[in-house]
Amino acid sequence: MAAATAIDQCAFSSSPSQRHYQVFLTFRGQDVGKTFISHLYKALAQAGIITFLDDDQIQRGEDLTIELQKALEQSRISVVVFSKDYASSRWCLDEVVKIVERMRSFRQVILPIFYDLDPSHVRKQTGAVGEAFAKHEKEFEVETGVRRAEWTDRIKKWREALTEAANLGGKVLENEVDGYEGRFIQEIIKVIERKLNHTVLNVAPHPIGIDARVKNINLWIRDGSTEVGLLAIYGMSGIGKSAIAKTAYNLNFDQFDCSSFLANIRKASEQPNGLVRLQRQLLSDMLKREAEKIYNVDEGLPRIKTAVSCKRVLIVLDDVDRLDQMNAVIGRRQWFYPGSKIIITTRHEQLLKAHDVHEKYKVKELDDKESLQLFSWHAYGQDHPAEGYAELSQRVLELCGGIPLALQTLGSSMSGSSIDVWESAIKKLEAMPDCHILKKLKMTS
Numbered sequence: 001m002a003a004a005t006a007i008d009q010c011a012f013s014s015s016p017s018q019r020h021y022q023v024f025l026t027f028r029g030q031d032v033g034k035t036f037i038s039h040l041y042k043a044l045a046q047a048g049i050i051t052f053l054d055d056d057q058i059q060r061g062e063d064l065t066i067e068l069q070k071a072l073e074q075s076r077i078s079v080v081v082f083s084k085d086y087a088s089s090r091w092c093l094d095e096v097v098k099i100v101e102r103m104r105s106f107r108q109v110i111l112p113i114f115y116d117l118d119p120s121h122v123r124k125q126t127g128a129v130g131e132a133f134a135k136h137e138k139e140f141e142v143e144t145g146v147r148r149a150e151w152t153d154r155i156k157k158w159r160e161a162l163t164e165a166a167n168l169g170g171k172v173l174e175n176e177v178d179g180y181e182g183r184f185i186q187e188i189i190k191v192i193e194r195k196l197n198h199t200v201l202n203v204a205p206h207p208i209g210i211d212a213r214v215k216n217i218n219l220w221i222r223d224g225s226t227e228v229g230l231l232a233i234y235g236m237s238g239i240g241k242s243a244i245a246k247t248a249y250n251l252n253f254d255q256f257d258c259s260s261f262l263a264n265i266r267k268a269s270e271q272p273n274g275l276v277r278l279q280r281q282l283l284s285d286m287l288k289r290e291a292e293k294i295y296n297v298d299e300g301l302p303r304i305k306t307a308v309s310c311k312r313v314l315i316v317l318d319d320v321d322r323l324d325q326m327n328a329v330i331g332r333r334q335w336f337y338p339g340s341k342i343i344i345t346t347r348h349e350q351l352l353k354a355h356d357v358h359e360k361y362k363v364k365e366l367d368d369k370e371s372l373q374l375f376s377w378h379a380y381g382q383d384h385p386a387e388g389y390a391e392l393s394q395r396v397l398e399l400c401g402g403i404p405l406a407l408q409t410l411g412s413s414m415s416g417s418s419i420d421v422w423e424s425a426i427k428k429l430e431a432m433p434d435c436h437i438l439k440k441l442k443m444t445s
Contacts, residue, residue, distance in 0.1 A: 022196055023051040024075035026095050028086040032115055036181060037081065043185050049192060072102060077195055079188075080165060081113045082122050087132035093158040100161040104211060107203060107250055109195050112170030113188065123166035125159055133159070169222055169255065195254045201246040201261060206377040209370040209404070210240065210247050213363060217248045217343075220359060221314070222255070226338040232352045233345045235363035238405030241345040244363060245316050248343065256340075257311040260285035262329065266321045275328040276300060282315070282329060283307055297328045305335045312337050317344040323351060365402025372397060374404060378411025392422045399429055 023044060027037050037053070044051045052071040072078070078099045086092050102108045114122070121127035133155070140151040171191065177183035203210070220231055233241045246261070253259035260282050268274050279300035283291035286307040294300040308315075313336065320326055330342055346352070352360060366374065373383045375396060380386045385393040396414075400406040414422055 021050050021052045021071050021075045022077065023049055023192060024072050024078045024099070025051050025053050025081070026078065026092065026099065027081035028083050028089055028092055030085055030089075032081060032083050036115055036185075039181065040081075040185050040188065043189050044192070047189050047193065049189075049196070072098065075108070076200075077109045077111055077192060078102070079111045079113060079192070081115055082117050082119075082166075083115045084117055084128040085132075086117075087122075087125075087129040087158075087162070088135070090136070093161070094154075096165060097157050097161040100164050105207075107200065107207075107247070109200070109250075109254075110165055110168055111188075111191060111195070112165050112168055114170060114172045114174075116173060119166050119170070119172060122162050125162060129162070167218075168251070191254060198253060198259075200250050203243050203246045203250070206374060207243065207247065208374040208377070209366050210243055213240070213244050214247045214251070217244065217361060218251060221248065221252045221341050224339075228333045228336040228338065229341045229359065230333060230357050231341070231343050231359035231361060232357045233343065233361045233363060234347065234349050234352065236403070237347055238403045239363045239365065240404045241347075241363055242318050243404070244361075245318055245343055245345050249314065249316050252341075253314055256314040257337075258286045258288065259314040261316045261318065263318045265317055265325050265329075266319045269322070269325050275325065278325075278329055279304060286311065286313065301328070301331050304329070304331055308336050308340065310337060312339045314340070315342050317342070320344050320346045320351065321348055326351070366404060366407070367402065368397065371400065371402050371407055375400070375407040375411045378408050379415050381415075388419060389422070392419065392426060395426050395430075399426070 025037070025041070025044075029037070041051060041053050052075060080096055080099060099108070099110060103110050112119075112122075117129075118127060121129045124130075125133050136155060136158075140148065140155075143151055171184070171188055173179055173181070173184050176187060217231065217233070220229065223229075233245055235241055242263070249259070249261050262268075262278055262281060265278060268278055271277070275297050276294050279297065280291045280294050283294075283300070283303055286304075291303075294303070315330065317326065317329060326344065330336075333342075336342070344357075349360075365371075372385070372393065375393060376382060376384050379393070380389070396410055397407075400410065414425060417425075
């Protein structure tokens with residue numbers, strides 16, 4: 001594949017459609033195509049990373065081609081290089097909207113690169129980015145009616161996508177390795193390799209409402225504090241605590257030296273030597289190799305202390321229900337390297353007082369709009385009820401009370417059923433004694 005060439009549109013790389021890409025690289029060719037991007041692409045190729053980059057086959061100004069769309073869908077990571085002239089290209093702005101949508105719907109990883117550009121200018125659309133937007137808006141002042149409304153909506157999406165992408169953090173040339181491009185590129189390669197080598201956790205096929213609920217947790221993880229942070233996500237069974245924790249983990253694990261997600265701790269600890277097994281899993285994740293055998297909890301704790309004391313780590317303890325589980329796995333907060341973050345999920349708020357948790361996040365029920373969308377995806381395969389099922393769907397929402405697991409379970413179980421079957425199932429649930437919807441579902445299964 002040839003090195004990138006400077007073009008006036010947002011630059012991409014194209015090659016035979018049967019290739020499976022790992023990285024989708026988007027940039028403003030007029031800004032960086034001949035220099036930074038060609039060096040970055042060469043470094044990616046030398047590292048064995050298959051990258052979709054620039055090609056003369058892409059027509060200027062045309063909509064996304066099928067090949068571009070396939071490349072974006074195949075890639076695990078989208079690398080967006082923001083430069084001073086990036087926002088002057090409508091092509092680039094449309095592309096970053098597509099990439100952010102891909103992240104929202106399919107959890108594709110985005111790595112923003114800020115090349116000779118302050119990230120706040122992208123986040124807030126100020127400076128050179130603000131000037132570009134002013135030109136776009138002036139150009140479309142003459143539009144009226146439907147055309148004007150379309151452009152207003154398009155510009156709104158551009159702004160939202162830029163803000164969301166910039167909020168992800170990323171790499172800033174001026175802030176790292178004294179601005180030396182060669183060393184900066186090697187740092188980028190290391191981040192991409194970590195992302196590619198790390199298994200992304202499965203969250204949910206339809207993550208309705210998760211992004212809004214994970215927003216403040218992301219801000220906490222990325223707050224830049226040198227304190228060892230401990231945050232608890234708590235709430236009733238089925239409310240979505242694990243899904244929120246997984247999403248936060250997926251979006252942030254690559255920002256740390258090591259990371260570990262310990263799932264289903266309540267069930268795992270009930271197994272023979274369950275706590276010892278959890279200790280060993282944590283150690284394996286911290287050491288990035290299989291840990292040596294541990295015979296008891298007391299033996300494992302000193303090893304954990306040593307492993308977490310020299311690295312900035314992100315650890316998630318999922319579904320904790322006893323204090324001894326936390327004590328056996330994370331020991332004391334003072335053991336951890338500055339800037340480390342620990343997240344726990346639990347149904348038991350009283351545990352938080354016993355372990356001196358400073359940050360708490362109570363998960364709230366889905367609102368009516370979110371509930372209807374989630375239920376509809378599982379029941380009808382779309383974001384709204386099928387014709388003739390709107391009233392029945394509303395009765396289901398009232399039964400579920402905004403609990404995601406209940407909405408998913410009922411939606412999946414009723415999918416494809418006739419109205420008569422729906423009516424019978426709903427009446428049966430409505431007639432049962434007043435108790436948590438998940439208990440009702442267990443009683444009817």
